[in-house]
Amino acid sequence: MVSTKTVLGGFEFDNCLMNAAGVWCMTKEELEEVKDSVAGTFVTKTATLDYRAGNPEPRYQNVPLGSINSMGLPNQGLTYYLDYLLELQEREPERTFFLSLVGMSPNETHTILKQVEASNFNGLVELNLSCPNVPGKPQIAYDFEMTEQILSEVFQYFTKPLGIKLPPYFDIVHFDQAAAIFNQFPLRFVNCVNSIGNGLYIEDESVVIKPKNGFGGIGGEYIKPTALANVHAFYQRLKPEIQIIGTGGVLTGRDAFEHILCGASMVQLGTTLQKEGMEAFQRITEELKAIMAEKGYEKLADFRGKLQYID
Numbered sequence: 219m220v221s222t223k224t225v226l227g228g229f230e231f232d233n234c235l236m237n238a239a240g241v242w243c244m245t246k247e248e249l250e251e252v253k254d255s256v257a258g259t260f261v262t263k264t265a266t267l268d269y270r271a272g273n274p275e276p277r278y279q280n281v282p283l284g285s286i287n288s289m290g291l292p293n294q295g296l297t298y299y300l301d302y303l304l305e306l307q308e309r310e311p312e313r314t315f316f317l318s319l320v321g322m323s324p325n326e327t328h329t330i331l332k333q334v335e336a337s338n339f340n341g342l343v344e345l346n347l348s349c350p351n352v353p354g355k356p357q358i359a360y361d362f363e364m365t366e367q368i369l370s371e372v373f374q375y376f377t378k379p380l381g382i383k384l385p386p387y388f389d390i391v392h393f394d395q396a397a398a399i400f401n402q403f404p405l406r407f408v409n410c411v412n413s414i415g416n417g418l419y420i421e422d423e424s425v426v427i428k429p430k431n432g433f434g435g436i437g438g439e440y441i442k443p444t445a446l447a448n449v450h451a452f453y454q455r456l457k458p459e460i461q462i463i464g465t466g467g468v469l470t471g472r473d474a475f476e477h478i479l480c481g482a483s484m485v486q487l488g489t490t491l492q493k494e495g496m497e498a499f500q501r502i503t504e505e506l507k508a509i510m511a512e513k514g515y516e517k518l519a520d521f522r523g524k525l526q527y528i529d
């Protein structure tokens with residue numbers, strides 16, 4: 219029997235596919251839909267301390283090979299997602315869900331994480347160090363000193379399972395430097411990758427989104443090779459306790475297979491889920507299982523991380 223079950227951060231999931239933060243996760247209603255699909259779990263929209271309206275519209279566009287967005291972290295605020303997750307964990311105690319969060323400043327991040335620490339939340343936290351879309355706020359994980367400082371401070375008080383959402387890196391030296399930092403901490407996972415920040419898509423003579431004069435994060439088919447490179451680079455460099463979530467360019471079961479081959483333990487759907495809707499989970503799961511069956515693999519561990527090199 220072919221199974222796409224997985225284990226991440228010590229928790230078991232019936233399927234290795236889930237949504238990526240930002241897609242189908244703004245409201246409880248959307249999160250319930252993901253929960254009740256074949257997805258193994260869900261992650262919330264990245265929560266800030268307070269409600270945020272985000273950037274002006276239009277701020278997301280599907281484009282032929284993917285998407286461009288500059289949402290600007292619109293979300294309902296921490297309490298909304300945390301209260302929902304606390305209620306859900308009473309209702310479905312056997313399942314585990316992800317809470318994505320980040321503050322608008324390091325102090326706000328600590329305030330949020332301290333609230334989560336003090337709560338009864340028993341799922342996984344994804345600290346988003348990679349949003350490219352808030353004007354004037356650089357992507358935290360491109361600043362290695364700041365990243366190390368935040369993680370050092372966080373792990374002085376935060377004892378619950380925590381991972382980080384990363385932007386793509388593009389240089390081998392940066393993979394080495396980032397991994398050396400992450401390996402110092404009891405992270406449960408890194409999620410590779412958020413959108414490729416600050417791309418520009420043009421139709422006729424105009425940009426297609428309003429914020430930042432059209433600059434926005436690129437997702438979808440465009441980014442799969444970059445996502446796979448990041449998944450594999452961190453799989454090669456991180457201590458085994460830090461698992462990898464693969465995100466970026468997953469349109470088919472074959473794409474999910476490649477993420478797992480590169481080392482991913484969980485695979486997230488972003489642009490594809492936005493474009494195709496919830497049916498994408500079923501289709502991609504079936505396609506992944508068909509590839510596994512054809513190759514004689516029964517479980518993800520049979521091929522995870524086993525990318526072949528040319529001698």
Ligand code: SIN
Binds near residue numbers: 352
């Ligand atoms: C956004 O809300 O701008 C997208 C979030 C992200 O890319 O982290």
